[in-house]
Amino acid sequence: MNGMTRRERQVTDMQEIIKILDNSKVLHLGMIDGDEPYVVPMNYGYTLDGDKLTLWLHGARQGRKIDAMRANPKVFFEMEYGIEPFEGEVACKYGITYSSIMGRGTAHIIEDIEEKKSALKYLMKTQTGKDFDFEDKMASVVGVIRIDVLEYTAKCRPLPKK
Numbered sequence: 001m002n003g004m005t006r007r008e009r010q011v012t013d014m015q016e017i018i019k020i021l022d023n024s025k026v027l028h029l030g031m032i033d034g035d036e037p038y039v040v041p042m043n044y045g046y047t048l049d050g051d052k053l054t055l056w057l058h059g060a061r062q063g064r065k066i067d068a069m070r071a072n073p074k075v076f077f078e079m080e081y082g083i084e085p086f087e088g089e090v091a092c093k094y095g096i097t098y099s100s101i102m103g104r105g106t107a108h109i110i111e112d113i114e115e116k117k118s119a120l121k122y123l124m125k126t127q128t129g130k131d132f133d134f135e136d137k138m139a140s141v142v143g144v145i146r147i148d149v150l151e152y153t154a155k156c157r158p159l160p161k162k
């Protein structure tokens with residue numbers, strides 16, 4: 001990915017990255033649908049193996065996003081939290097705080113029932129902080145997507161110093 005223009009705002013500390021992953025709750029998933037971009041907001045779960053990030057999504061087994069990612073599994077995502085508008089003395093000093101992650105990856109539509117059940121556990125853990133168990137029947141009726149994240153960056157814009 002390109003270098004970040006406001007490099008001083010880049011976040012590399014894993015604890016900070018985990019905070020963003022835990023708190024954002026919704027990601028915006030960008031896909032390539034034919035020759036057009038297509039973006040869908042979705043809840044997600046995540047797992048980290050060292051700094052290797054995997055995202056877990058669930059939803060209907062049909063629809064435009066499933067068709068788009070079957071045809072082209074390349075995806076891009078963004079998530080953010082800590083949104084707080086702030087004021088300034090002049091218009092260009094107004095702004096908004098945020099912590100965000102963006103990255104690119106490859107989407108895989110999961111059919112294996114054990115992997116689907118694990119994915120739903122990860123999703124519920126990220127969304128609620130609680131542990132849930134899933135039966136085969138529950139997992140078999142939903143579509144589950146794994147995003148193998150190839151590259152990601154994190155950024156934080158804090159409140160400006162007074």
Ligand SMILES: Cc1cc2nc3c(=O)[nH]c(=O)nc-3n(C[C@H](O)[C@H](O)[C@H](O)COP(=O)(O)OP(=O)(O)OC[C@H]3O[C@@H](n4cnc5c(N)ncnc54)[C@H](O)[C@@H]3O)c2cc1C
Pocket residue numbers: 026040041042043044058059060062063064065066
């Ligand atoms: C905060 C939030 C969290 C969500 N979490 C999930 C989730 O975890 N899993 C999940 O599957 N879905 C989630 N949704 C719904 C999701 O955004 C899509 O509506 C849904 O996944 C269907 O996508 P699709 O491509 O299959 O659309 P289709 O049902 O195939 O519809 C195609 C067309 O419908 C319109 N459309 C579809 N979705 C939306 C939308 N959200 N807003 C406006 N127009 C729309 C668009 O014009 C699109 O081209 C969430 C939505 C929000 C706002």
